[in-house]
Amino acid sequence: MTGKLIHSQVIFSTKFLIHIVSLFLLCDLYYQAVNDRLGADPVEVVLHFTGIGAFNLLLLSLTISPLAQYFKLPLLLKFRRLIGLYSFVYVLCHLLSFLAFEVQFDWHLFINEVIERPYITIGMLAILIMFSLAITSIPLIKREMGRNWQKLHNSVYLASLLVGLHFYWSVKSEIIEPSMYIGISLTLLYCRKKKIIRWFK
Amino acid sequence: MIKNISRKSSSWQLPEHQVTDEGVYLKRRSFLKQLGFVGTSALLSSSAQADWFSKNELTPFVTKPLSFKNSFKSEDVLTPEAKVISHNNFYEFGTSKNDPIENAQQFNVNPWQLNVSGEVGKELTLDYDDLYKLFPLEERIYRMRCVEAWSMVIPWIGFPLAQLIKKAQPNSKAKYVAFETLYDPKQMPGQSSRRIGGGVKYPYVEGLRLDEAMNPLTLMSVGLYGKSLPPQNGAPIRLVVPWKYGFKSIKSIVSIKLVEKMPPTTWNILAPREYGFYANVNPQVDHPRWSQASERRITSGGLFARNRIETMPFNGYEEQVAHLYKNMDLRKNY
Ligand code: HEM
Numbered sequence: 001m002t003g004k005l006i007h008s009q010v011i012f013s014t015k016f017l018i019h020i021v022s023l024f025l026l027c028d029l030y031y032q033a034v035n036d037r038l039g040a041d042p043v044e045v046v047l048h049f050t051g052i053g054a055f056n057l058l059l060l061s062l063t064i065s066p067l068a069q070y071f072k073l074p075l076l077l078k079f080r081r082l083i084g085l086y087s088f089v090y091v092l093c094h095l096l097s098f099l100a101f102e103v104q105f106d107w108h109l110f111i112n113e114v115i116e117r118p119y120i121t122i123g124m125l126a127i128l129i130m131f132s133l134a135i136t137s138i139p140l141i142k143r144e145m146g147r148n149w150q151k152l153h154n155s156v157y158l159a160s161l162l163v164g165l166h167f168y169w170s171v172k173s174e175i176i177e178p179s180m181y182i183g184i185s186l187t188l189l190y191c192r193k194k195k196i197i198r199w200f201k
Numbered sequence: 202m203i204k205n206i207s208r209k210s211s212s213w214q215l216p217e218h219q220v221t222d223e224g225v226y227l228k229r230r231s232f233l234k235q236l237g238f239v240g241t242s243a244l245l246s247s248s249a250q251a252d253w254f255s256k257n258e259l260t261p262f263v264t265k266p267l268s269f270k271n272s273f274k275s276e277d278v279l280t281p282e283a284k285v286i287s288h289n290n291f292y293e294f295g296t297s298k299n300d301p302i303e304n305a306q307q308f309n310v311n312p313w314q315l316n317v318s319g320e321v322g323k324e325l326t327l328d329y330d331d332l333y334k335l336f337p338l339e340e341r342i343y344r345m346r347c348v349e350a351w352s353m354v355i356p357w358i359g360f361p362l363a364q365l366i367k368k369a370q371p372n373s374k375a376k377y378v379a380f381e382t383l384y385d386p387k388q389m390p391g392q393s394s395r396r397i398g399g400g401v402k403y404p405y406v407e408g409l410r411l412d413e414a415m416n417p418l419t420l421m422s423v424g425l426y427g428k429s430l431p432p433q434n435g436a437p438i439r440l441v442v443p444w445k446y447g448f449k450s451i452k453s454i455v456s457i458k459l460v461e462k463m464p465p466t467t468w469n470i471l472a473p474r475e476y477g478f479y480a481n482v483n484p485q486v487d488h489p490r491w492s493q494a495s496e497r498r499i500t501s502g503g504l505f506a507r508n509r510i511e512t513m514p515f516n517g518y519e520e521q522v523a524h525l526y527k528n529m530d531l532r533k534n535y
Contacts, residue, residue, distance in 0.1 A: 036503035037298050040280075040288030041351060043504065078429065102497070104509045109492065117490055169490065172349075173471055174296045174399040 011078050020077060022086045026093060027052070043101045050094035055163055057087035057131075059184055062160060066191040081137055084156075088134040091127055119169035126162040129155050154199060157192075160185040244504065262306045262436070263447040264403055269338035269358045277344060278500050280353035282426045289433045290347065291363055293382065293389035296399040301433035307430035310453075315438060319379070319458035322370030332423050332438050335368075336360035340427075341420055341441075346482045346516045348446035348468075352496045355443050358424035363415045371411070371459045378414040379464035380407045380440060381456040401467060407451035408464035408478065409442065410525075418443055418521050444515040444522045448481045477535040481526070483518035486535050 029049055029173055033042035061084040068076040103109045113120045136142060142149050164182035171178060189196070247439050287302045294301040294308075310329065317325040319479055327335060346352040366378070384392060384404035391398030413419065420441040423429060430436040433451025442449050448468050458464075468476035484494045498508045515522050526534075 030504070033504040035504075036501060038503075039524070040284035040499055041298065041497070044298065044351075046504065101504055104507060106495070106509065109495065113492065116487075116492075119490060172399070173292075173401055176396050 007075070011075070014079060015082055018082050018086065022057075022089070026050075026090070036084055043097070046097045047094060047102065050090050050097060051167070054087050054166065055092035055160075055181060057083055058156075058160055058163065059181075059188065061087060062156065062188045066188070077178055085134060085137060086129050091130055095123075120168050122162050122169070123166040126159045127160070128168060129159040133159075133196060151199075154196075156198075157185075157189050160188070212364075226528070260306070262308065262432050264431055264436075266428055267333065267358050267424045269340050269427075269484075272339045275342040275354065276345070277342070277354040277498075279342070280355060280499050281323055281501050284499055284501075285353060285355055285425060286431050286433060288353075288446065289412070290349075291392040291433055291435065292399045292401050293403070293405070293453075294433065295397050299396075302431075304390060305432035308436065308453075310432065310437040313437050313455075315456045315457065317365060317369045317459075319460050320372045320375035321459050322372060323368070325365075326371050329437060333429070336364050338423065339518060343420075343443035344516050345441075345443065345447055345450075346496060346512065348448055348476065348480070348488060348493075350488075350493060350496045350512075352512075352516075353497055353499050356426055357420055357422040358427070359420045359422035359441065361417055361439075362419045362421050362440070363417065365421060365457070366411075366414060366459070369459070374461045375459035376411055377408045377460050377463055378411060379456075379458045379460050380409075380451045380454055381431040381458075382451055383455045385451045402470060405451060405467045406464065407440070407449055407466050409449075410463075411459070412525055413442070413522075416522060416525065418518060440447060444482055444518040446476075446482060448460055448476065449480050461530060479526075479531075479534045481522075481531065481535075482512060483514060483531055483535070484512040485514075486532055496513075509510075 029038075029046060032038045033046050036042060038045045061080050064076050064083070085170055099105065099110055103113065104124045114124050115121065133156060136145060136149060136152060145152070161182070164178065164185045167181055168175060168178040208529075243501075288298045289301040290298070291301040291305070294304040313329040313332070315327040315332065317327075338360060340356055340358050342354060342356045344352055344354050362378075382405040383389070386393035386403075389403075391445065392403040393403075409419070421438055421442075422441045423438050425434060430439065432453075435450075435454075438454050439452040440450045442494065449466075464476060466476075466478055467482075469478055482493075487493050493512055495509055496512045498510050500508065502508070512518070
């Protein structure tokens with residue numbers, strides 16, 4: 001009985017911490033940016049921070065299953081959904097900041113960029129995937145979907161590879177950091193290789 | 202809609218009253234970045250770690266006041282000094298915009314040697330004091346358009362490159378001018394580490410056609426905002442070619458060579474499809490990965506500054522330089 005209580009307390013406080021940290025970082029970011037305290041070009045910093053933040057959270061959510069398996073800590077799985085959802089929140093901020101502060105609601109420019117620039121096109125694809133994952137993580141929808149849910153959510157690996165490519169193509173010459181991210185995405189994919197082989201059978 | 206701020210006239214000679222837009226501006230290295238959240242590179246980077254321990258011990262670089270006459274003014278609102286000196290592409294000191302101001306404070310500019318050589322009648326060597334004394338200094342307010350589609354308005358101090366070249370008496374073989382940045386991996390961490398330096402081949406080299414170099418707009422700058430250049434802006438001496446993308450305006454120059462053939466240039470070597478030799482600001486020719494039709498003008502104001510404006514051909518200096526490119530296909534010669 002007490003064991004169970006501690007268990008749910010740990011889950012509660014960890015989730016609370018995830019909320020606080022993720023939201024605090026975002027609020028601080030926009031607070032600094034609006035007040036022009038984020039270097040000379042706050043738009044660039046905001047795009048960078050929300051982009052990397054979303055990618056970090058996405059990869060973190062993908063690390064949870066392998067970690068839980070390896071360390072026999074099924075408790076970790078309890079946080080996967082929340083972290084995945086925050087990754088989506090960050091990427092939504094990334095996209096909206098691009099629209100509002102980078103192209104400044106010049107819809108013509110926005111649409112052209114999405115169509116003509118491969119790295120933006122790929123970012124758009126990734127964000128659509130992440131959107132469908134976020135929507136279907138609502139428990140009711142998840143139950144309705146049955147086995148199709150897992151199928152859909154497997155595309156998170158595709159999203160992570162697309163984002164890696166988006167990152168790689170967005171830089172001028174500093175390819176080391178995006179290359180490391182792509183490496184991490186591929187490693188995570190490799191961790192689940194048995195599972196992936198099963199999907200294709 | 203693209204808004205056009207303070208762009209009624211593109212003339213640079215109007216002695217208009219200058220509006221300095223000096224908002225409350227605090228440079229603060231983001232708390233978030235210190236958490237290493239910005240990316241793995243921040244966690245791994247030794248410069249980030251150095252920040253934790255030694256930031257306060259470093260003495261900042263000292264600039265000195267310069268005397269100069271005012272000549273070229275512009276109607277554009279100036280970019281605040283704090284932004285001009287903290288948002289720099291100078292990969293020798295790191296690839297993030299705020300790396301140079303953090304990593305360049307110990308840069309030693311005195312003694313300095315700038316050599317002018319090649320196809321000249323008289324080779325020259327300028328030492329540190331010569332940079333400020335050999336020619337009368339003047340202030341020029343120029344727009345600076347980065348190839349990444351942002352721009353600034355900066356009050357440079359310097360002298361026309363043409364004066365320096367004339368002094369060296371170029372011979373008839375001199376067709377191009379080749380420039381070179383200092384190569385000193387001990388002082389410039391980007392030159393000793395591929396990760397910090399962004400994979401660029403050093404030393405940084407740039408070039409101009411001789412007639413471009415002799416154009417009265419082309420400036421050798423030794424200062425900005427009334428003082429000598431801080432290292433992150435290319436101390437002690439740099440080029441400023443206001444109708445070309447910023448990467449042409451090479452920093453911390455040690456060699457100027459007059460040559461017969463078109464010299465290699467750093468970004469062109471790195472990605473020839475993306476960066477040409479000419480690199481004239483041209484809203485009609487996009488970078489393969491982004492549009493060059495408009496730009497974000499950095500002044501004061503935070504996230505909500507509506508700062509997107511149309512990019513002008515030759516960055517608004519068409520009247521002064523378009524004749525240099527008569528009969529040239531500017532799409533091919535990007
Ligand atoms: C339509 C969707 C998207 C658009 C329009 C977009 C736009 C951009 C832009 C303009 C940049 C370059 C920022 C700069 O260099 O100043 C960028 C970088 C980046 N984006 Fe996106 N992005 C999109 C989707 C995504 C998604 C889905 C993710 C991740 C989950 C993501 C993660 C990143 C990362 C990690 C960077 C590199 C950070 C940097 O170097 O600044 N983006 N994005």
